[in-house]
Amino acid sequence: MTKYNLKNINNLLPQVPECFCEARSKVYRRVFVLCSLFFVLISNAQVTSSVDTTQIRIGEEIRYNVYVEADTTDLVVFPEGQTFLPLEVIESYKVDTTFEAKKMRLIKKYGLTQFDSGAYTIPPQRIVINQKVFNLDSIQVEVRDVAVDTTQQKMFEIKPAVEVDRPPFDFWKWLPWLIGLLVIGGVIAYIFFRRKKIKDAKEQQLPPYEEALVALQTLDSSTYLKENKSKEYYSHLTEIVKRYLDREVDETALESTSDELIARLQLLKDGGNFDFEMDDIKRLDGILKRADLVKFAKMQQAETQAKEDRAAVEEIINHTHEAVPEPTEEELLENEIYLEQQRQKKQRRKYVYAGVGVLVALILAGAIYGSINGFDTLKDDVLGNEYRDLAEGRWYKSEYGNPQIILETPEILVRTDIEIPDGENIVVSSANVFSAGSLTDPLYVLVSTTQTKNAQEDVNLDPLMDAALTELERRGALNMIVKREEFSTEKGIKGLKAYGQFNVSVGNNKVLKDQSYYELLLFAQQNGVQTVLVVYQNDGRFSVGIKDRIINSVELEIQETKDN
Secondary structure, rough: OOOHHHHHHHHHHHOHHHHHHHHHHHHHHHHHHHHHHHHHHHOOOOEEEEEEEEEEHHHHHHHEEEEEEEEOOOOOEEEOOOOOOOOOOEEEEEEEEEEOOOOOEEEEEEEEEOOOEEEEEEEOOOEEEEEEEEEOOEEEEEEEEOOOOOOOOOOOOOOOOOOOOOOOOOOOHHHHHHHHHHHHHHHHHHHHHHHHHHHHHHOOOHHHHHHHHHHHHHHHHOOOOOOOOHHHHHHHHHHHHHHHHHHHOOOOOOOOOOHHHHHHHHHHHHOOOOOOOHHHHHHHHHHHHHHHHHHOOOOOOOOHHHHHHHHHHHHHHHHHHHOOOOOOOHHHHHHHHHHHHHHHHHHHHHHHHHHHHHHHHHHHHHHHHHHOOOHHHHHHHHHHHHHHHHHOOOOEEEEEEOOOOEEEEOOOOOOOOOOOOOOOOOEEEEEEEEEOOOOOOOEEEEEEEEEOOOOOOOOHHHHHHHHHHHHHHHEEEEEEEEEEEEEEOOOOOEEEEEEEEEEEEEOOEEEEOEEEEEEEEEEEEEEEEEEEEEOOOOOOOHOOOOOOOOOOOOOOOHHHHHOO
16 A cells, blocks of 8 residues: 655646636625525515405405514615505505514505495515515405395485574573673773762862861761871861862872971971961961871870861961962953863763764674674674675566566666577577676676577577577676576476676776676576576675576576467
């Protein structure tokens, strides 16, 4: 047996080229990448979907569920909006999230429905996870009609609209409002009359000298001294003399202390502004100091001393009144002018107060009337409403033209000269036109009866309607909107109706601010064509009712006689 040294085993192996080794390493790397991707796909998110049912009735809900299992760090985006067409999304529920280890499980639910029967396909939905798109499978669903057993369920005709009476006035509902208005009115009246009373009292105030004497007489009749109420007695006594001096000599007397008042009186005497007697100033100083002791130190004065002080105050007032200089003629004239101005001011104030009172009374009366009968009614009564006058006024039922048209209107129609154009295969022999108002008025009614030369049993009304609308445009109707439908009177006479709205031209490229609405009826019978036109401006309350009453009253007397 031949022995080989393991150290030299590499020398015995065949030599492999270097380029083959490099290619082999690239293959290994690719296999490694593919394996890595395989493991990533295996560990990646899983997305599925389901529905709770595949068969529903019209309007029922299909619950569409989306299940996503992904890492907790993944960003998941669910479809939003109407991505389920032809089915409609009626509700998008919140996402239900549960966690398990490093995974999270998301459940997103959608409520879908369809209101037409048939077979439908829920389109594939796109779920985006970390910018990677997952497409779900489409699902077939069936929407079935609701079975109605007409043999068991009775069928009834659609009932017409029924007018109901206005509910009676609910007094208890409005009672709190009425009480509130009365309370506010009472408070305003109290404040007004209270201020007036205070002002009248001020204006009726006596002159300073007479006022002081009357106040002293009132103090004499009091029982303060008998009841040993020196404080009250001296308070009134000092107020009397201070008030007199405040009005006659110094305007700050009432606000001054005893020392300040005496100092000002002495200053006025020294300056020659007022001829006070020094004895009066001294006596007043003593009275005020005794009064301060009584009021602030609670000292009781003897009745005799109090009466002496009262007599001294009267003498001081008399001496001061004699020292007051007589007013000059200029001062008297200025005073007279001032009094006249005050009288005029007082008179104007009375007018203002009277006007405010009347205004408040009117407002309260309007509020009460409006709360009872409605504020629209109050507005109509104050400002007027032409439509309401027409609706609630007298109506007239008359016959117009030949062939006759019978209808009821709030105003009698008068004959009008308006040219009626020929229509397709229609030659006009005579025409009668009656109207009330004009296109620019709130209500315009026109009735025309036309006799033709060529008799036709079946007349095509569409060309005639075109001609009538063209004539309406020629007379000033702009931006006309036209809708057409068949029309029947209450007695079954059939015709053609056009209705809509337009703007009325008033010249110089101007139109009325409010749009006008119209209804145009056209009938053909007995070698004649009959037209009824109603144009109105919609006020939202009465105009439509007026129009309906006119249109519903239309009768064709000649056609009814022929049929009979």
